[in-house]
Amino acid sequence: MYGGVRQCLRRGVRGAIIYGHTRWGKTYGIRYCSRLLKQDLPRVVVLTVSSPRNPPRSEGGFFGVLLESAQHARPDTGSGFRLRRRLYNRYSELVANASGNTLVLFVDEAQRLEILHYEWLRDVQDKLGERGIRMFVFLVGQPGILNSRSAFCSDVDTSQIVSRFMVDVMPFSGLRAAADLKMPLDAYDRSAFPEDSDWTYTRFFLPRAFDAGFRLGDQMQVVWNTFEAVHRLGRFDFPLEIPMEYLARSVELALSTNMEHDGSCFALSGACWEQAIAESNFVAALQALRIIFVDQAN
Incomplete structure (x- = not known):
C-alpha cells in the first residue's frame, strides 16, 4: 500500500x-x-x-x-x-x-x-x-x-x-502465500515496547524461548500450512487469502495462551497454531465472505 x-x-x-x-x-x-x-x-x-x-x-x-x-x-x-x-x-x-x-x-x-x-x-x-x-x-x-x-x-x-x-x-489484498507472512511475523520479533527497551512482543510472551533463538518470523511456513489446512477442512471453493486481522488475532492468541509453556526448547507447534486460528473466528469470517469470493472468482 x-x-x-x-x-x-x-x-x-x-x-x-x-x-x-x-x-x-x-x-x-x-x-x-x-x-x-x-x-x-x-x-x-x-x-x-x-x-x-x-x-x-x-x-x-x-x-x-x-x-x-x-x-x-x-x-x-x-x-x-x-x-x-x-x-x-x-x-x-x-x-x-x-x-x-x-x-x-x-x-x-x-x-x-x-x-x-x-x-x-x-x-x-x-x-x-x-x-x-x-x-x-x-x-x-x-x-x-x-x-x-x-x-x-x-x-x-x-x-x-x-x-x-x-x-x-x-x-488491498490479504496474505496469499507463506512468504507474505514473513514481514508481519518478523515485526513481532523486532518491535519493542517500550520502544527504547529490549522487550520485543515475542520476547515479552516467551522470554526463555526468545533468548534461546525462537522467532515468529521463522514460523511463516508452519503458520501458512495451518491456515491452509483449516481452509481445506472448511471446504472453501476459493483460494486461501488471510485477512490481516485474523493473522494478528491468531498470533496474539498463540503467544498469550502458551506463556506457561515457555522454555529454552519451546516452539509454537502446528497444534498451537491450529487452536489459535480456531479461536480467532477465521473460519466464520470466510464463511461470511464466501459469496463475495466465489463471485470474484467467476
Missing part, C-alpha cells in the same frame, strides 16, 4: 482508490502509511478523515468533518461558506508550517461518499491549487467503491470525478 501511495506522489496522480474487504487491515494500513510519509517526507502534510456511516449531505456538515480531522478549534460553528473558507485557510496553514507545498488526504470508508461530496473535494483541491498547494486524495474503502467508479465513468457529467480522484485503482 505504501509503495502504491509513494508511486502516485512521484507520478503526480492526485487521486486513487485503494479497496479491500472489511477486516483486511485497511484502516491500520492508513495509519502505517501516514506514519511512514511523515517520517520519509516531513514537508508533506498528511491527514486522515473517516467518512461517517451517513456522510453529511450539507456543505457545512461535510466541511465540518474535514475541519475536525485537521484539528481546527471551531469545526462545527458558522455557515457553510465560513466553514469552507476556514478549511482552505487551515489546510494552507498546515502546509506553510511544514515548509512544503503538498497535502495528502486519506479518506477511510470512502465507499460511503456521494457525488456531491466529490464535487466539494474537487473545490478544495482547486482552491488549494490556486494557492500553489498540491492535494492528493486516496480513497480507501470496500470493493463497492468500484461500482461508484463504473457509474461515474458511464456518465459524461461525472466522468471528471474519475479523472480527478479515481485515476489509479489499487487492491
Whole structure:
C-alpha cells in the first residue's frame, strides 16, 4: 500500500482508490502509511478523515468533518461558506508550517461518499491549487467503491470525478502465500515496547524461548500450512487469502495462551497454531465472505 501511495506522489496522480474487504487491515494500513510519509517526507502534510456511516449531505456538515480531522478549534460553528473558507485557510496553514507545498488526504470508508461530496473535494483541491498547494486524495474503502467508479465513468457529467480522484485503482489484498507472512511475523520479533527497551512482543510472551533463538518470523511456513489446512477442512471453493486481522488475532492468541509453556526448547507447534486460528473466528469470517469470493472468482 505504501509503495502504491509513494508511486502516485512521484507520478503526480492526485487521486486513487485503494479497496479491500472489511477486516483486511485497511484502516491500520492508513495509519502505517501516514506514519511512514511523515517520517520519509516531513514537508508533506498528511491527514486522515473517516467518512461517517451517513456522510453529511450539507456543505457545512461535510466541511465540518474535514475541519475536525485537521484539528481546527471551531469545526462545527458558522455557515457553510465560513466553514469552507476556514478549511482552505487551515489546510494552507498546515502546509506553510511544514515548509512544503503538498497535502495528502486519506479518506477511510470512502465507499460511503456521494457525488456531491466529490464535487466539494474537487473545490478544495482547486482552491488549494490556486494557492500553489498540491492535494492528493486516496480513497480507501470496500470493493463497492468500484461500482461508484463504473457509474461515474458511464456518465459524461461525472466522468471528471474519475479523472480527478479515481485515476489509479489499487487492491488491498490479504496474505496469499507463506512468504507474505514473513514481514508481519518478523515485526513481532523486532518491535519493542517500550520502544527504547529490549522487550520485543515475542520476547515479552516467551522470554526463555526468545533468548534461546525462537522467532515468529521463522514460523511463516508452519503458520501458512495451518491456515491452509483449516481452509481445506472448511471446504472453501476459493483460494486461501488471510485477512490481516485474523493473522494478528491468531498470533496474539498463540503467544498469550502458551506463556506457561515457555522454555529454552519451546516452539509454537502446528497444534498451537491450529487452536489459535480456531479461536480467532477465521473460519466464520470466510464463511461470511464466501459469496463475495466465489463471485470474484467467476
